[in-house]
Amino acid sequence: MTNFNKYIKGLGVCLMLLLTGPISYAQTENTGILESLDASKIMIILVLVVMLLVLLVAFYLLVILQVMVREDAIRKAKEKGIEYVEEPSAWSKFYAGLTDAIPIEKENTIVLDHDYDGIKELDNHLPPWWKYMFYASIVFAVIYLYMYHISGSLPLQTQEYEIAMAEAQANMSSAEEGSSVDESNIVFSDDPVVLASGKTVYERNCVACHKAAGEGGIGPNLTDEYWLHGGSVQDIYNTVKNGVPDKGMIAWKDVLSP
Ligand code: HEC
Known part of the structure; x- marks a missing residue:
């Protein structure tokens, strides 16, 4: 029965893993990459780990059962005085x-x-695994032929390409529609959200020349009463969009959305 004892020990190790696995996992929960995982993902991982361990234990129990059955068969063979011949697995x-x-x-x-x-x-036989693959490929070929060339329910490569192009076209035109702001219809907004997002755009792109408070540096002062290109919202939009390339003001239309 020494074999048997070995397997019982193995089962013990499995059970220990089952109990300590989730705990050690929980301890590392607050560090490193795990920080970026949210609770539900951690739960899913935990459940998967537990499932894996349960499977491991079940497998071990099966092995133990096999060993017991085998040792029983050997004992019976001995009692009858015949040699034990192992059945192929x-x-x-x-x-x-x-x-x-x-x-x-x-x-x-x-x-x-x-x-x-x-x-x-x-004169060996063809390996059955090979034959089955061959038969499966015949069946596949028939289905493929029917789906792609007879019923036309699945698109061929050129059709796939055309569909993808049409989709891209549709996406592009809907993106243009979504940003239909220009000089003719722009309006001033004092909505704090809009102002805040404008502030970030300014800080990222304009501070270098117009300075943090708009007091001007390389670019002119934007806070006084005087405008080179007009101070209405339409004029300013136009200046920012098209720039004044000769004087060093960039055209922003390719960088910023309308
Ligand atoms: C590379 C430096 C530079 C950057 C960056 C820059 N500007 Fe300018 N800006 C200028 C210059 C120079 C002028 C003056 C053009 C002229 O003399 O006609 C100007 C003019 C302007 C004017 C017109 C002012 C007037 O008096 O009519 C506005 C409005 C303006 N900039 C806004 C912006 C905004 C908004 C940004 C950021 C998205 C920006 N600028 C980024 C250099 C810059």
Whole structure:
């Protein structure tokens, strides 16, 4: 029964992992990449970890069961005074079924009478796994032919390309519609949200020349009564959009959205 004891120990280790796994996980929860995960994701990961451990334990129990059955069979064989012959495992049966190979001892049953300078030829079966793939590819080909070329329910490559182009076109025109602001329809807004976003745009792009308070530096003062290009909201929009390239004011229409 020493084998059996070994497996029981293994089961113990599994159970320890099951109990301590989630705890050690919880301890690392506040550090590193885990910080960026939200609670629901952490829950999902935890559940997955627990599921994995439960599966591990179930697998171990199965192995233990197999060992017990085997030792019982050996004992019974001994009682009857016959030698215990192990049954081939499910895996080796499955593998043999997939390859359908003739064992080396029986090779002489499939030797062909072709003899090339002492090199002989065996009449092996095609491996069933290969045959099944071949049959599956035939079935696939029929379905493929029907879907793409007969019923036309799935798009061919050129059609796929055309659909993608049409989608991109539609996206582009809807994006243009969404930003239909220009000189003719722009209005002043004192909505704090709009002002705040304008402030960030200014701080990012304009401070270098017009200075933080708009008092002017390389670019002119924007806070006094005097305007070079007009002080109405339409004029200012026009100056910012098209710039004054000759005098060093950039045209912002390619950088900022309307
Ligand atoms: C590279 C320096 C530079 C940057 C950056 C810059 N400007 Fe200018 N800006 C100028 C110059 C120079 C002028 C004056 C043009 C002229 O003399 O006609 C000017 C003129 C203007 C005017 C017209 C002022 C008037 O009196 O009519 C406005 C409005 C303006 N800028 C707004 C902006 C805004 C908004 C930004 C940021 C998105 C910006 N500028 C970024 C250099 C700059």
